Amino acid sequence: MSETKRxxxxxxxxxxxxxxxxxxxxxxxPAGTSEVAEELGIKRPSADYRLRQLEEDEKVTKDMIGNSLAWSVTEEA
Structure with a gap:
């Protein structure tokens, strides 16, 4: 049984x-999605999901650097 809480x-x-x-x-x-995932000890798709939520809330921004996304915290965060 999963220990994930709901x-x-x-x-x-x-x-x-x-x-x-x-x-x-x-x-x-500027942080790559994989760096954030590693820092938090979670999988990359989970980090990506959380970062995109924060982007919708205008707490982070993203830029393309080569083929990768780079995330930065906004002043409003």
């Missing part, structure tokens, strides 16, 4: 807070 709607509860994800981006800024 909220009252049945959605997964993230293991890391928004602040922890932002701290991981700042630690490697």
């Amino acid at each position: 909220d009252e709607r049945g959605r997964y509860i993230p293991k890391h807070t928004e602040e922890e994800v932002l701290d991981a981006v700042q630690a490697h800024e």
